Amino acid sequence: MLKETGIMKGGKGAIALFLGLMLGYAPASVGVPMGQQSWQWLEAIPGGFRVALPGGVERQEPLVLDLQGGELVLEGAIALHEGNQYVFAFGDYRVEGSPWVRLTMLRDAMVKDTGWVLAEDRSFPLGIHPGREFILFSENELITYRFYLVGERVYILGVLQDAGVDLREEMGAFFGSFGVTR
Numbered sequence: 001m002l003k004e005t006g007i008m009k010g011g012k013g014a015i016a017l018f019l020g021l022m023l024g025y026a027p028a029s030v031g032v033p034m035g036q037q038s039w040q041w042l043e044a045i046p047g048g049f050r051v052a053l054p055g056g057v058e059r060q061e062p063l064v065l066d067l068q069g070g071e072l073v074l075e076g077a078i079a080l081h082e083g084n085q086y087v088f089a090f091g092d093y094r095v096e097g098s099p100w101v102r103l104t105m106l107r108d109a110m111v112k113d114t115g116w117v118l119a120e121d122r123s124f125p126l127g128i129h130p131g132r133e134f135i136l137f138s139e140n141e142l143i144t145y146r147f148y149l150v151g152e153r154v155y156i157l158g159v160l161q162d163a164g165v166d167l168r169e170e171m172g173a174f175f176g177s178f179g180v181t182r
Contacts, residue, residue: 039173047075047090048182049155052173055081068105069095074156084167086174087158099130099149106147106154107134116143126150137163146175155180
């Protein structure tokens, strides 16, 4: 269940949920220093997180990923804005292995699923929780993902955009707004 919790002013942006993964800790504020786009706070009560998004959000049907060691069922939503997509999702990821190994298996599944090229990949923890950020690209598009693992819960955030679009400020606001509430 998604719950709208407020409005904040920010800048232009894009939103869409690929229905996948995400996590973070509660932000104090989010701001994008361009334009007058309204950002809305959404709280996923069963998911235990909140995030700010520019524009509206459409919940997606659960997505089942067949991963080495078992299935991962993800719940999430999609939002489209100015041709770009901001994605968030979560699920309980109960497989054997260290957090880094589990995040690597998940990344590899995303690379295989899209057939895109892995451009960047690095550790990106959320406070004390393990995390990973990576970028996939195709000829005309790229997607930046952040995965976080909090206990057995995996959170996925992603921004899908045209390759020629600069969304650094909007992505910073989106990723920075993510917070774990449980």
